[in-house]
Amino acid sequence: MGGESGSKRVLCVVGARPNFMKIAPIMRAFAGSSSSLNATLVHTGQHYDVAMKHAFFDQLHIPEPDVDLGVGSGTHAQQTAEIMKRFEPVLDDVHPCAVLVVGDVNSTIACALVAVKKGIPVVHVEAGLRSGDRGMPEEINRILTDQLSDLLFLTEDSAKNNLAKEGIAGEKIHFVGNVMIDTLLHNLADAIPAKTSLSSMQLDSALCEKGRYGVVTLHRPSNVDDPAVLRGLLEVLARVSERTPLLFPIHPRTEACIESAGLHAILEKAAITAIPPQGYLEMLGLMKDAQVVLTDSGGIQEETTALGVPCITLRDNTERPITVEQGTNTIVGTDHAKIMACYEDVVLTGGKVGRVPDLWDGNAASRIVQIMHQWASG
Numbered sequence: 001m002g003g004e005s006g007s008k009r010v011l012c013v014v015g016a017r018p019n020f021m022k023i024a025p026i027m028r029a030f031a032g033s034s035s036s037l038n039a040t041l042v043h044t045g046q047h048y049d050v051a052m053k054h055a056f057f058d059q060l061h062i063p064e065p066d067v068d069l070g071v072g073s074g075t076h077a078q079q080t081a082e083i084m085k086r087f088e089p090v091l092d093d094v095h096p097c098a099v100l101v102v103g104d105v106n107s108t109i110a111c112a113l114v115a116v117k118k119g120i121p122v123v124h125v126e127a128g129l130r131s132g133d134r135g136m137p138e139e140i141n142r143i144l145t146d147q148l149s150d151l152l153f154l155t156e157d158s159a160k161n162n163l164a165k166e167g168i169a170g171e172k173i174h175f176v177g178n179v180m181i182d183t184l185l186h187n188l189a190d191a192i193p194a195k196t197s198l199s200s201m202q203l204d205s206a207l208c209e210k211g212r213y214g215v216v217t218l219h220r221p222s223n224v225d226d227p228a229v230l231r232g233l234l235e236v237l238a239r240v241s242e243r244t245p246l247l248f249p250i251h252p253r254t255e256a257c258i259e260s261a262g263l264h265a266i267l268e269k270a271a272i273t274a275i276p277p278q279g280y281l282e283m284l285g286l287m288k289d290a291q292v293v294l295t296d297s298g299g300i301q302e303e304t305t306a307l308g309v310p311c312i313t314l315r316d317n318t319e320r321p322i323t324v325e326q327g328t329n330t331i332v333g334t335d336h337a338k339i340m341a342c343y344e345d346v347v348l349t350g351g352k353v354g355r356v357p358d359l360w361d362g363n364a365a366s367r368i369v370q371i372m373h374q375w376a377s378g
Helices: 017-032 050-058 076-094 106-117 137-148 159-165 179-190 194-200 227-241 252-261 264-269 280-288 298-307 336-349 364-377
Strands: 009-014 038-043 098-102 122-127 151-154 173-175 214-217 246-249 272-275 292-295 311-313 329-331
Touching: 009 017, 009 076, 009 106, 017 038, 017 050, 017 098, 017 122, 017 179, 017 298, 017 364, 038 076, 050 280, 076 106, 098 106, 098 364, 106 122, 106 137, 122 137, 122 179, 151 159, 151 364, 159 173, 173 364, 179 280, 179 298, 179 364, 194 272, 194 280, 214 227, 227 246, 227 252, 227 264, 227 272, 227 336, 246 280, 252 264, 280 298, 292 298, 292 336, 298 311, 298 329, 311 336
Parallel strands: 009 038, 009 098, 098 122, 122 151, 151 173, 214 246, 214 292, 246 272, 292 311, 311 329
Antiparallel strands: none
């Protein structure tokens, strides 16, 4: 039951860039629903700068946050603690019937912890995903948030097995589809072509002929913090670029690691074009016309599957196995031979042919709001 009688406000939490694409369709679904539930948006400010706010909030038509906690960066412990301290007074002020969190960032677990300690139900969107690697901070956030949640919404049906093993009651669990794909389908017609993006940066737009270039993203600490691992990845990317020019939107963390390790020369000598972090519509345009995407991002594994673009994941595991089992994703780790073999398959055969998973149809957020309405009215 969702709180006291008459209390029909859901506090929706967004914290970091991976959350923005997930919260946009949920806020839109609440706004367009006849449900008695009303959504209040809290931005923790875990990731925040003016450029990224424009590139995501404005492009995705996310409403201005009702509350901005302005937490900023810090260690995992500092950031989590600061979010908790600043979020508690918001709960005391709003008295929501539920707190809805998305994904697996520090804001997700921090706000879930505060809510459950105050007896407020927690709703977790994108629940049940597991990589099996507890060395990833996100894995800890996923596991703990799911344990605290009263409603758990799944992007893939197989995630039920993970939750069942962890003792979570089946009546709490609902397979609704993927809100990330809601956002992708809603915005696909407005994706900014790669040529337009490169021209705006005064770069050669001939680099991005449809189906003849690749896209790279790297940001995982396991890939970028160790100079030897980072060097190895850049070297194999340079080999790939000999046949397929690569566009590389560089994450600030990765840029700092490349700089400190003195590895810029590898990029400069290769057909790899480093560009600043991109907005959502720009990144969508880069990916949809690419021959291949090489990444360590979980969200991009899902987006490439929805777009039908081959994805080579530079990690040893994934919390999104459906992208491998049904989609266009292949896990290769950081092994040069595996990366090159997978890339050769893309060049020779067009890459892995997948299908769009069940319920990745653009209606996940509507299902979430409908189920929450029934739950809060029960």
